[in-house]
Amino acid sequence: MARQDAFAPTPADKFTFGLWTVGNPGRDPFGEPTRVKLDPVKIVDLLGEVGGVHGVNFHDNDLIPIDATPAEADTIKRDFRKALRRHGLKVPMATTNLFSDPVFKDGAFTSNDRHVRAYAIQKTMRAMALGAEFGAKIYVFWGGREGTDTNVAKDPVQAGAWFREAINFLCAHSKDMKYGYKFALEAKPNEPRGHIFLPVTGSMLGFIAGLDHSEMVGVNPEFAHEQMAGLNFVQVVGEALDAKKLFHIDLNDQEVGRFDQDLRFGSQSYKHAFALVKLLIDHGYNGPKHFDSHAYRTSDYADVKAFAAGSMRTYKILESKVHRFNSDRGIQALVGKIVREDRKLAGLTAKYSSKSAKALLAIDFDRKALASRSLPYEQLDQLTFDLLQGAR
16 A cells, blocks of 8 residues: 655645646746736646645636637636536635836836726725635735835825725725625835835734734735845744734745745755744744745746646645644753743733733842843754754
């Protein structure tokens, strides 16, 4: 009997890919496509052949071309639905392309033109209906053109008000139509505008607090987007988890300071990828894990399948490493030395009262003794390296 692969993915892992990811034809800003363009059905077939995939996500125009007739759209949807059934795939998330068409050259929800802003809201409503038709319950917003190339071109306060107006309108529309959507806002500090509004996940979290229906709006942080600007993605996701706003997550990889590479998850930043998987496991994240990445431009479609399989396999391997880390006696002994608790002090500071404030002020802390306590972070980091490299 053949030995079962411990790292083989299953639909229960909730791994997803976008039509635009495995279907990317190998185009980049400096070169034409190196692979033939696949239609949505062939992309679903490709993922079905890879195996273990939970679902496939789409922008509206990934599935239906922007100028398709109603009859053409019906045919595309029928064939796509058949392909999903054939491979047992779901559509957990949908989104709108508000960045490719020239009409959005100055933004969508933050365009200086009221007509463009209204069209962007209309296009999103239609795309929300399309996503709901295929069962999507998460709706992502990436404002790729929401920004400016020169500060004198747009008032950022006014632009923020326009963005808020659009999201408020669409939240109300989703509730009115009973779609049951959770909205997830996706930040990106670099590209394609010179200066992007709400550039990082922290900006999005602040923006969400001022929305009419903030309870239904969270974030969709992407590894590469924050990494490319030199930010710590693990901390970014931690902020989202702490705010209970991690509705969706985009997994890929990125070298700091480069253009948006959308590399295979874990292909560069091994330790960061491990720490991210650990964070998601330790805090019980159970949502979709979407690989928003592309195979190398040098790949053919056989290699694209290897890319998709490798993305999931990497996550599963890191998942197993997390469980070993959490059960390793030596590592946990160090963690026990590092993380110190005191129930009495915790009771004093957990919630303010005048009594606890007086009690805290009365304590004579020995700051020199506190400063002398050992924090063996070097040892912990080395043991983590040993574990990841198979030496432990």
